[in-house]
Amino acid sequence: MKQQQQPEHTTATTTTFSTTSLTISATSTITTTTTTTTTITTTTTSTTTTTTTTTTTTTTCLLLLLLQLLLLLLLLLLLLLLLLLLLLLLLLLQLLLLLLLLLLPTLLLLLRQQQQKLLLLLLLLILLILLLLLFFYYNNFCCCSYCCCC
Secondary structure (H helix, E strand, C coil), X not given: CCCCCCCCCCEEEEEEEXXXXXXXXXXXXXXXXXXXXXXXXXXXXXCEEEEEEEEEEEEEECHHHHHHHHHHHHHHXXXXXXXXXXXXXXXXXXXXXXXXXXXXXXXXXXXXXXXHHHHHHHHHHHHHHXXXXXXXXXXXXXXXXXXXXX
């Protein structure tokens, strides 16, 4: 008796799954991960072969990092404005010291001549000037409440 050989039958099946996930982490990055899994199953009459291929693609977006950089620049600008205000106050203090230095000879002369009333008037004048400068400073350097543009 002769045996006949049967021809091999081959069947192939391909299955593809794709998942995408979005992750926002605390390190200010947005990560998009796409995972594609492809499974190829090949079946013959004698053997079955399964091949699985997984591909992962990760994309990182730096949008939040750019926002943090913008906030840092705004903070630096605010710091610069505060420094400018400090310099303005130092200039005001220098002007007051200059005024006192200009009036110092008059004060010393009045002290030598023992003219307490004039000395007291001059000191009150200096105090009044200081109070006016403080008033103008706290009112945004305006001379009245009607002309202020604040």
